[in-house]
Amino acid sequence: MTSQDTVTPHDGTLRVLSTGDLAGIDITLTDVLDTVEQAYRTLAAGQSDNPRKLTVKPADGHSVSYAMLGRDGVRNVVAIKTSYKHGLRESRERQHYYTTLSLYDDVTGLPVAMMDCGRIGSLRTPAVTALLARECASPDARTALVIGTGTQGRLALPFLLTALPRLERLMFSGTHPDGIAAVRDQLARHFPDREPELVTDLDRAAQDADIIVATAGGHTPAAVEADRLRPGALAVLVGHGLAPSTLHRADRVIATSEAQMQVTGTDMADADGRLPAVDVELPAVLAGTATARTSPTERIFAYNSGLVVTDIALGHRFAQLAAEQGLGTEVALWR
DSSP, X not given: OOHHHHTSOTTSOEEEEOHHHHHTOOOOHHHHHHHHHHHHHHHHTTOSBOOOOEEEOOTTOSEEEEEEEEEETTTTEEEEEEEEEEOTTSOGGGOEEEEEEEEEETTTOOEEEEEEOHHHHHHHHHHHHHHHHHHHSOTTOOEEEEEOOSTTTTTHHHHHHHXXXXXXXXXXXXXXXXXXXXXXXXHHHHOTTOXXXXXXXXXXXXXXXXEEEEOBOTTOOOOBOGGGSOTTOEEEESSBOBOTHHHHTOSEEEESOHHHXXXXXXXXXXXXXXXXXXXXXXXXXXXXXXXXXSOTTOOEEEEOOOOHHHHHHHHHHHHHHHHHHTOSEEEOTTO
16 A cells, blocks of 8 residues: 555645544554554664754743654655644643644655644654663563653553553552543553552652653653662653653663754753763664663663654554545645
């Protein structure tokens, strides 16, 4: 199945997929994991392009914008993702966040779709975390802790269990009632026989965890220090919730992209404004050309910054499913 056969409107119109259109598409966690992993493998093979993202942030720090361009060499799709968040100093309820993905077929030269990228990101990010955990966690890992109950925290446990079914104890930390309920609901939806444990003593929970995933927002007071990590622990940073010491005192540092980490990971820099070197990147690990963990007892810090090639692959997958189901609105934008 080629992209242009099932996705691209041949009359040159653009399929616009709204938040509601994408919410109605059913996709399994395994499908998401496979799609994201394929995107990384394709990048590692040199078949895709993922340039460094562009960032714009005003001096007073009230907003931040990103622009990301990429090309998937297997799907033959070029895409541009934009991300804009306003009100960074405000509470979560008062912030505004918009992210879009525009896809173009690089065989026909025609537009494929433009979509709200919110659901793409809410699936892609925990999927990447799960791949990091699968590759970097200790072979004996049985306990996972998720810090934060926002968009990225709510699917973290279901994806971790999909990638690591051997996990036994599932903990999470959060303070927002709606977020806490959402974490429970998402796990029950995908794994109805599993019950997550809400923890209030974060330091104690961190000491018990083999895998820690920090997804909290910027206002969180949570900041797990390196001395709370047990031997062999894996700490994955997605948002906030880990102190810089977990990075600087790690035995090994893994990143989805060292270049992206240098752009978006500045809050983890030391007193001199420096970040440690990355030992290996995830695409190379998934491609089998590099090893993530070299010892069962080493403490690993993993930085999940997301790469646009994964958004492209997953967005294209959603565009395929939407076309099959007749979802979206076709707009004659260039007429």
